[in-house]
Amino acid sequence: MSMYSASMQHRSFVWQISAVCFFLGLLLAAATVTASKVTGTSRTGFIYNPESNNTVKPDKDKKMETLQEEIQKLRADKTALEKAASTKTDVSKTLNQELQETKLYAGLSEVAGPGAVVTLTDSKKDRLIGVDPQSYLIHDRDIRDVVNELRAAGAEAIVVNGQRITGSSSIRCAGPIILINQEEMANPFTIQAIGDPDKLVSALNIKNGVLDQIRTFGPDMARSEKKTQLRLPAYAGSTHIKYAKPVAPKTTSGNDESK
Amino acid sequence: MKLWVPPLASALAGLVGGMIVFTKLKWQIPADYAPYLSVAALAGLDTIFGGVRAGIEGRFQNDIFASGFLLNTVLAALLAALGDRIGVNLALVAVLVMGSRVFINLSLIRRYVLNKRAMERSKQLEESAAAITSAATALSQKTETGSSL
Numbered sequence: 001m002s003m004y005s006a007s008m009q010h011r012s013f014v015w016q017i018s019a020v021c022f023f024l025g026l027l028l029a030a031a032t033v034t035a036s037k038v039t040g041t042s043r044t045g046f047i048y049n050p051e052s053n054n055t056v057k058p059d060k061d062k063k064m065e066t067l068q069e070e071i072q073k074l075r076a077d078k079t080a081l082e083k084a085a086s087t088k089t090d091v092s093k094t095l096n097q098e099l100q101e102t103k104l105y106a107g108l109s110e111v112a113g114p115g116a117v118v119t120l121t122d123s124k125k126d127r128l129i130g131v132d133p134q135s136y137l138i139h140d141r142d143i144r145d146v147v148n149e150l151r152a153a154g155a156e157a158i159v160v161n162g163q164r165i166t167g168s169s170s171i172r173c174a175g176p177i178i179l180i181n182q183e184e185m186a187n188p189f190t191i192q193a194i195g196d197p198d199k200l201v202s203a204l205n206i207k208n209g210v211l212d213q214i215r216t217f218g219p220d221m222a223r224s225e226k227k228t229q230l231r232l233p234a235y236a237g238s239t240h241i242k243y244a245k246p247v248a249p250k251t252t253s254g255n256d257e258s259k
Numbered sequence: 260m261k262l263w264v265p266p267l268a269s270a271l272a273g274l275v276g277g278m279i280v281f282t283k284l285k286w287q288i289p290a291d292y293a294p295y296l297s298v299a300a301l302a303g304l305d306t307i308f309g310g311v312r313a314g315i316e317g318r319f320q321n322d323i324f325a326s327g328f329l330l331n332t333v334l335a336a337l338l339a340a341l342g343d344r345i346g347v348n349l350a351l352v353a354v355l356v357m358g359s360r361v362f363i364n365l366s367l368i369r370r371y372v373l374n375k376r377a378m379e380r381s382k383q384l385e386e387s388a389a390a391i392t393s394a395a396t397a398l399s400q401k402t403e404t405g406s407s408l
Contacts, residue, residue, distance in 0.1 A: 013314035014266040016321050017307060018273040020328050024303040025277020027332065031296040033281070034288045 068236040075108060075234060107166035107235040111157045115230045116200040118146055118211070121188040123218030135217045138187055140173040145210045146191055147171065153203035155193035157232045161185045164235040181237050197226035263372055295336040298353045302335035303328060305357040308364035315371045
């Protein structure tokens with residue numbers, strides 16, 4: 001008892017502890033502020049967002065956009081001319097029909113019809129410790145899987161974020177962004193497909209299927225819905241073929257060989 | 260007023276003051292250092308509780324306290340950083356040791372404060388008992404003298 005009361009009588013240590021408590025307060029505030037920075041939404045900070053980052057290269061994007069619009073307009077004009085030219089004879093009519101079918105198959109014409117829309121977004125849930133943070137993001141692989149599944153389910157035309165998927169399309173990762181037909185895309189991703197809506201949606205939502213696997217790390221990461229009417233743009237990229245040459249039919253003249 | 264209220268109030272005032280000053284300064288610390296800072300803060304907390312306990316036990320030494328605060332925080336942060344470099348989570352070691360010490364010190368402080376209260380109460384009881392006995396003796400003496408009269 002004497003030890004206790006003696007110590008409490010001279011209380012110089014109280015002031016020293018209070019002073020050090022000040023520094024502890026600094027330290028605690030620093031720790032909490034910095035820790036909240038880590039657990040906060042900083043993940044989206046490094047993702048290239050075309051909307052928020054318009055100042056970086058607006059000229060190039062604008063130019064690209066107008067050029068692509070021009071390509072689409074010219075191709076539509078071409079189709080109209082083909083149609084006009086084909087009215088004369090049966091042969092040309094048949095040829096044009098075949099040409100339009102090929103163009104439809106190649107994704108070179110604007111199409112409309114029933115289908116499904118899939119939306120893939122990065123998870124907004126807080127990351128769990130021990131889980132790879134990459135699991136909470138949408139990757140190029142996820143989009144490829146969905147496109148693949150849609151094709152397997154009989155989708156006749158597929159568009160990802162406005163880019164028509166054709167036989168020469170590519171979907172690949174480029175760090176924080178995804179390149180679709182060499183165009184830079186960022187979260188979220190909207191995948192539209194024309195086909196049998198019921199078939200498309202049920203194929204996507206098979207248990208342990210594509211969307212189910214993506215939803216493991218956030219139920220709102222993948223959504224799908226049926227649409228009665230969709231309008232999908234034509235492929236606006238280059239159709240230039242440099243190296244592949246069609247094998248010449250047997251009855252060709254010497255003209256091709258001299259080239 | 261209770262004996263432990265002013266020291267607690269001043270310590271809390273220091274803590275809150277430090278937090279306010281930090282938020283006002285708007286220092287930016289890279290997010291990579293977050294785990295080290297947390298471990299350092301825990302080490303600081305451990306030193307504070309150790310200091311309070313030493314103060315109550317009457318063996319508080321300011322040089323040991325101040326150097327302990329500085330060195331413990333720095334050492335805990337460095338240990339966590341070293342652990343990250345060599346792939347062993349040494350931050351856990353610091354958390355375990357400091358955390359258990361905080362609990363031990365806190366329980367001892369609680370015991371001292373509660374003992375003190377119990378002692379005060381028993382002292383009061385003794386005093387009132389002594390007063391009663393003295394009153395009783397005085398009364399009995401009075402009655403004795405009264406009866407003799």
